[in-house]
Each structure stands twice: as structure tokens, then as C-alpha cells.
Amino acid sequence: MAKAVNTPRRTRREQAAATRERMIRAAIEVFSEAGYVGARMSDIATSAGVAVQTVYFTFHTKAELLQACFDHAVLGPDRLLPMEQPFLTDLATAESGRSAVTAFVRGNTAILTRVAAIKEVAESAPHEPDAAAVVERTEGLRREGLGQIVELIAERWGLRSGLDAAEATDLLMMLSSSGPYLTLRRYGWSEEKYAAWLTETLARELLA
Structure with missing residues (x-):
């Protein structure tokens, strides 16, 4: 007779975190299919396999659930805060402006695959x-973070002649946003081709 294997039981906190994760993933799927207006909390609950009261108890409103979906996508599977993201360490320790842009594009593309x-x-x-x-x-937080990246690039390697930090941040906001990413992906571009284009474009538009 096979000996029973004792598997450790999850704590209540771990169970709650797993349920929350399941609801967020279900919400992303339902939002993507039905849109914000068309998505119903009851549909999200059904998809997640929980009672609709559980969804409301955890997130309170559909808007709070949408924000949780954003945060989940930005932080990624390891739930790393923005300044803990590995690509930012690579960016900060880069030896050239081109290397810094390359590190940024790598991390930004990974985030876009989840958040777009x-x-x-x-x-x-x-x-x-x-x-x-x-x-x-979300855009306010993004501008704040990208503004810090522009400041780092300007201080260490300099910006293109005639370009100030505010304008550079505007360009970085626009070019690295989900719009160009989704458009080019729909045109059949691979993530690698998109990343190569964005690296070249940012290096040309931002760096001295």
C-alpha cells in the first residue's frame, strides 16, 4: 500500500491571495471580451469560481477591480514594485545611453505584453x-516613473540637442505606450521586431 504523502496546507492568507489572483485573472479575461461597460461582476465571479459577494467584498467596485488588474499587470508574476524591476537595475548601471535605452525597452515590452x-x-x-x-x-504614475528615467539619461549621457526633459518625457510616454505596441503587433510584428524598432527610435529621438 502506497504511503500517503502529506502536503502542507496553505494558510488562510495564502488561500485569500490565491483567490484574489484568480479573480483578477478572470476579470482581465472578462474585461477583454466584454469591455469595461459590458463586463459584469457576476460574470467575473462565475469565471473565477467564487460567489459574486466575494468579488465585491474584495474589490468593492468594478473600478477598483479594473485598477487591481492594472497593478497586477504592471507588477508582473513576481509582484515586484516598479523600482524593484530588474530592468531598472540594468538601466541604472548601463555604461552607455544606448545600453540604457535597450534595458528600458526590454522591461517596457515585458510590461506591455501584460498591460496593453x-x-x-x-x-x-x-x-x-x-x-x-x-x-x-495609471498614466500619472507612468509619467512620474518615465520622467525619472529621462532625468537619469540626461544627467549621465545627455539628451538630443534642443530637447528638454519635459519634451523627452512626452516622447517616451508616447512611443513606449500600448498604442504603438498593439498596432504593430496587429500588423504582424513580433515582439522582437517591435523591441528593435522602439530601441532605434528612442535612441534617435532622445540621446545626444
Whole structure:
């Protein structure tokens, strides 16, 4: 008779975290299929295999759940805070502006693969104040982070002649956003081809 193997039971906190993760993944799927307006909390609950009360107890509103989806996508599977992301360490220790841009593009592309779809969902509901607020908050945090990257590049390697930090941040915001990424992917570009294009474009537009 085979000996029973004792598997460690998850703690209540671990179970709650796993349930929360399952609800977020279900929400991303439902949001992507139905859009922000069309997505129902009951559908998300069904997809996640939980009671709808559990979804409301955890996230309270659909807008809070949308924000959780954004945060989950940005932080990635390891739940690393923005300044803990490995590519930022590579960027900070780069020996040239080109190497810094390459490190940024690598990390930014990885984030876009996770966040682009849910960002498109939020931006497709501009007349929904809650969804618009999520986009505004997320873009504000993104501008703050990219502004710090521009400051680092300007201090260590210099910006292109005639380009100030504010304009450089604008360019970085636009070129590295989900819009160009999704458009080029729909045109059949691979992630590698997109990353190569973005690296060349940013090096040309930003670096001295």
C-alpha cells in the first residue's frame, strides 16, 4: 500500500491571495471580451469560481477591480514594485545611453505584453468616470516613473540637442505606450521586431 504523502496546507492568507489572483485573472479575461461597460461582476465571479459577494467584498467596485488588474499587470508574476524591476537595475548601471535605452525597452515590452489589453479596455470607456479615473491615475504614475528615467539619461549621457526633459518625457510616454505596441503587433510584428524598432527610435529621438 502506497504511503500517503502529506502536503502542507496553505494558510488562510495564502488561500485569500490565491483567490484574489484568480479573480483578477478572470476579470482581465472578462474585461477583454466584454469591455469595461459590458463586463459584469457576476460574470467575473462565475469565471473565477467564487460567489459574486466575494468579488465585491474584495474589490468593492468594478473600478477598483479594473485598477487591481492594472497593478497586477504592471507588477508582473513576481509582484515586484516598479523600482524593484530588474530592468531598472540594468538601466541604472548601463555604461552607455544606448545600453540604457535597450534595458528600458526590454522591461517596457515585458510590461506591455501584460498591460496593453487591459489598458485598451479602460481607454475604450472614456465616458465612464470611474474607468477614466483609473487611466488618469495609471498614466500619472507612468509619467512620474518615465520622467525619472529621462532625468537619469540626461544627467549621465545627455539628451538630443534642443530637447528638454519635459519634451523627452512626452516622447517616451508616447512611443513606449500600448498604442504603438498593439498596432504593430496587429500588423504582424513580433515582439522582437517591435523591441528593435522602439530601441532605434528612442535612441534617435532622445540621446545626444
